[in-house]
Amino acid sequence: MLGIGTIARKVFGTPNDRKIKATRPLVDKINALEPEFEKLDDAGLIAKTEEFRKRIADGESLDHILPEAFANCREGARRAIGLRAFDVQLMGGIFLHQGNISEMKTGEGKTLVATFPAYLNALTGKGVHIVTVNDYLARRDAEWMSKVYGALGLTTGVVYPQQPEDEKRTAYAADITYATNNELGFDYLRDNMKSELSQMMQREHYFAVVDEVDSILVDEARTPLIISGPSQDRSELYIAIDKIIPELADDAYTMDEKTRNVTFTEEGNEALEELLHARGILPEGQTLYDPESTTVVHHVNQGLRAHKLYSRDKDYIVRDGNVVLIDEFTGRMMVGRRLSDGLHQAIEAKEGCQIQPENVTLAQVTFQNYFRLYEKLGGMTGTAATEAEEFMEIYGLGVVEVPTNRPIARQDDDDQVFRTAREKYDAIVEEIKIAHEKGQPVLVGTTSIEKSELLSQLLTRAGLKHNVLNARQHEQEAQIVADAGKLGAVTIATNMAGRGTDIKLGGNVEFKIMQAIEADPEADPEAIRARIEEGHAQDEAAVKAAGGLFVLATERHESRRIDNQLRGRSGRQGDPGRSSFYLSLEDDLMRIFGSERLDRMLSKLGMKEGEAIVHPWVNKSLERAQAKVEGRNFDIRKQLLKFDDVMNDQRKVIFAQRREIMEAEDVSEITEDMRHEVVDELVDTYIPPKTYADQWNTEGLYAAAIEKLGVDAPVMKWGDEEGVDAEIIRERLEEASDKMIADKAAAFGPATMRQIEKQVLLQTIDTKWREHLLTLEHLRSVVGFRGYAQRDPLNEYKTEAFQLFESMLESLRETVTEQLSRIRPITEDEQRAMFQQLAQQQAALRQQAEAAQPATAPTPVPAAADTGAEAGGVALAPLVEGFDESNPDTWGSPSRNDACPCGSGKKFKHCHGRLS
Ligand code: ADP
């Protein structure tokens, strides 16, 4: 019996069918243009590109040019790499251009598909990014497809980790740039830590095509990209808090052993607040509930956990003055492993050990938020349909299932369910043996590396030769994948392994040729090619006769998508193939979900020892269980994203401000506004609105003006004058501070002053933003702490994060104003000391950079404002950045009595500064 939905779909078609149908006319148009483009010579194709560019510049839309551009691209690819794109590939390309995910099965040729929308969109001159899951693929695809782009007169770049700066900049400047998601994200973060526009790598974020989009935007979406570095020393805070914890009574907290959770009670909070006030850790008048208290609250919580949840010689030991964690299962020491978020430091404080500095986040972004920067996004993968809702909700990406070029001939078996894992593995080994004897290649899928290893042992015991793939060495991996379709090959793979390289029956002919040429460099490569190709045709036929690739999965994954990925490795381009899932009631997924129901069902179906149950019911019920887990995981990702969105909004504001400042010639207006706001705040604080003169604190204002504005103004005298009100005092203070800055500008010279202002602004923004990031991290861990008044943690987090952001901006204004009020030209001695220090810092940075992990490169530039800050004055070297002693243009305006920057040892006025 057919359901109503099924009947309706038969009549009306699915929404997907309609989308496919809608592109048909476009594909027909491209096909009709083919003879015309075939007639063009090589220069003619490039001339077409020029023509399209011009038409776009003259206002023609990309959609209008699409048929011709695709026809040109098809012809270019045919000539350059010998592949004539199938109609379904054109369709896939159209959907990408329209900002969708094109779901196309493995082996359908997605690498080529991406060139079509990339070519079309790059005609705007804005730069297109093609995103791959690993560096090997970025390089492979860039090299392969650059021939196509080259034939069309476009440039291709590839970006990779640790790439020399100028090379990377060139790669980003290319029309089309291939890169991994990681490198793109890190470059974005690094760019926003730069202090000069010219040092930035990325251009605008216009259009990105993300390959294996589900891996990148779903699987990896939970881990943010982080650039971290050592933080400032907080030892004193840890020690002070550590002393407080033992003074708390037993009713100050509640402990939940099972979830390893400990929280303060209401009584505890009161007692705590009192203690914190008494020790001066919390300023008088500030409560634990104020946003400003976030950091203290966080550390107090960590202190409590350190004392109540972590026991010496059980959870950790102290060895040579270090706190070393113990693995709770094996009892082994985990040397070098540290608890995060200041917990390790809290334990160090408790044990009286030296407190090691914590590593803090300098910059951070999630993939979701990075990829949302693009004006337009497209994605490709073999498996997206099951996550269509998530793609739409989070990225606004629709999923279109593009039909395969040839009908799928793969046979998908019903699941086989065994009672125990042992029985299952026995059956698997048996099944592999049978296939292997026929010569049928087998790809065995596992859900973890450990299980791969277990299976590998079983196969070895059974005398079956095999390869193991586990997504570590991408290049080697490509080789193993290339061999996985050979006659009688057995390959074990975990989830992600080998994505991006497809398995060809009889092996990968290009790899075979490459190897043969390498093995015999003297011989004629063309002859080798001919020989191998002939042999390969036979190999391929033999494997097809043996039934094609057999995918044998040893478990179902939490997500149907990953299962489909594995299945889809077989049966590419209409090849024969087979897929089978072997399961047992002891599998993780079965245990967690519905195993009871399954158990009942299985006994109903009558399950005997050693036998497997095979029934469509089982598949259905498993798929329901998977859908449930998928839904839960989606919820977790959504929740995380909502938290991250808060930070993301703020990051966008800060990064945009930074950029604006870098772009500006002159930021004096910004610093002036800041200064005036500081004046307003000071006046409001000491001369509150609607008060009489005898209530004014003019002495306080006088002192504050010296401290914050660097202005020594006769505020007390002004206060005594007849008819003077707050407004007049405000104006006079403003004038005095403006004059003071104008004097400095005159002393430094306007050009230098502008540089200084820019530097101070950027550096202060960076410092404040980093502190703020840390506070936000703390806030996230403490929102629960304030949660027992039945408030929603997310809302709580949003409100407080906003307040914290505001107070960060306020403190930014103050610091910038204060620093600018203290700058002064530096003396000779200071200058010498400073260059020395700078040289040391640079050497240290170089060392750090060399030792840095590729994933998290610490790139903080030494803050020039930190140097010589002691003596109450911030001594800023005129133009330290980019200083070059051989180039007087980089010297700024040295004072006439300073040593000449050229290093001659003479005074400036007697050397380069001589007025002739
Ligand atoms: P996918 O990424 O979709 O799995 P690939 O881009 O890796 O597929 O391509 C798989 C294979 O198909 C490659 O060896 C490629 O040369 C081949 N291929 C792609 N497009 C065509 C085409 N139009 N005609 C013939 N072979 C093609």
Ligand code: MG
């Ligand atoms: Mg691919």
